[in-house]
Amino acid sequence: MKITEIVNKNAPSVSFEIFPPKRDTTLKSIDATLDILAELNPDYISVTFGAGGSVNNNLTVELAKKIKHNYGIEPVVHLTCLTHDKKDIDELIIQLKEADIENVLALRGDYNPDLEIKDDFKYASDLVSYIKSNGDFCVSGACYPECHLESKNRIEDILNLKKKVDAGVDCLMSQLFFDNDLYYSFVENCRIAGINVPIHAGIMPVVNKAQIERMVTLCGASLPDKFRKILNKYEDNKEALFDAGLVYAVNQIVELLASGVDGIHIYTMNNPVVAKRICNGIKSLI
Numbered sequence: 001m002k003i004t005e006i007v008n009k010n011a012p013s014v015s016f017e018i019f020p021p022k023r024d025t026t027l028k029s030i031d032a033t034l035d036i037l038a039e040l041n042p043d044y045i046s047v048t049f050g051a052g053g054s055v056n057n058n059l060t061v062e063l064a065k066k067i068k069h070n071y072g073i074e075p076v077v078h079l080t081c082l083t084h085d086k087k088d089i090d091e092l093i094i095q096l097k098e099a100d101i102e103n104v105l106a107l108r109g110d111y112n113p114d115l116e117i118k119d120d121f122k123y124a125s126d127l128v129s130y131i132k133s134n135g136d137f138c139v140s141g142a143c144y145p146e147c148h149l150e151s152k153n154r155i156e157d158i159l160n161l162k163k164k165v166d167a168g169v170d171c172l173m174s175q176l177f178f179d180n181d182l183y184y185s186f187v188e189n190c191r192i193a194g195i196n197v198p199i200h201a202g203i204m205p206v207v208n209k210a211q212i213e214r215m216v217t218l219c220g221a222s223l224p225d226k227f228r229k230i231l232n233k234y235e236d237n238k239e240a241l242f243d244a245g246l247v248y249a250v251n252q253i254v255e256l257l258a259s260g261v262d263g264i265h266i267y268t269m270n271n272p273v274v275a276k277r278i279c280n281g282i283k284s285l286i
Helices: 027-039 061-073 087-096 124-132 154-166 180-192 211-217 225-234 237-256 272-282
Strands: 013-018 044-049 076-080 104-108 138-143 173-175 199-202 263-267
Touching: 013 027, 013 199, 013 272, 027 061, 027 237, 027 272, 044 061, 061 076, 061 087, 076 087, 087 124, 087 199, 104 124, 124 138, 124 154, 138 154, 138 225, 154 180, 173 180, 173 211, 173 263, 180 199, 199 237, 225 237, 237 272
Parallel strands: 013 044, 013 263, 044 076, 076 104, 104 138, 138 173, 173 199, 199 263
Antiparallel strands: none
């Protein structure tokens, strides 16, 4: 079933993102995480594209099959195109159809010096159009409340996002952010530009300083002063930072829900304790 059919139009969705285990481990290593996430009854679980980029040796589709058929939850499979050609994407589409998986997140993907760049898909919008023309999929896209790192400015970023939505995107999932005002401004700009699909807010609970420093470097998210105070106060106390990071994330979500957000997409980093603590904190609100 497509996630656009699952999500209650009158209530915000709650979903999770997980990543496949390393190729030298088995899918059983993530069962404990899935057991807890399934108990939380998410609307869907997105699965990132496995490290290495290989189509045939990638655990992403296998993990998505487990989520759908063993746990009864609809998966959203990440597909990247920067290092894949049409033949690769065709093979992945076949795998998805055989597994009865109807939801994908179409991404360009990040540059990797160890992988060859292919020429068939230059932008995520190209991949969106190709997927839509080769199957009845619900296609989601990524968006960036603080602009994509490669965009010159917000205007260029929104125009490029409009092209992606016009190519067939049914739903948007945002990159992580720590300042809700930035998200509200971004959504307003999208609506002015004629982007009217649901925009699910991406929230990453920060439970250690190294994690957030790495993620900020990768995605360019800014840290508001009130969040920096938390990091500076508790950076040497792991338990305190864990609790403070979760409280901050819950407060973000509570405000977003009160403001009528379309959905909350929680980046779990495969930590079921984090997901459970957050869901327990908002269960009466959704």
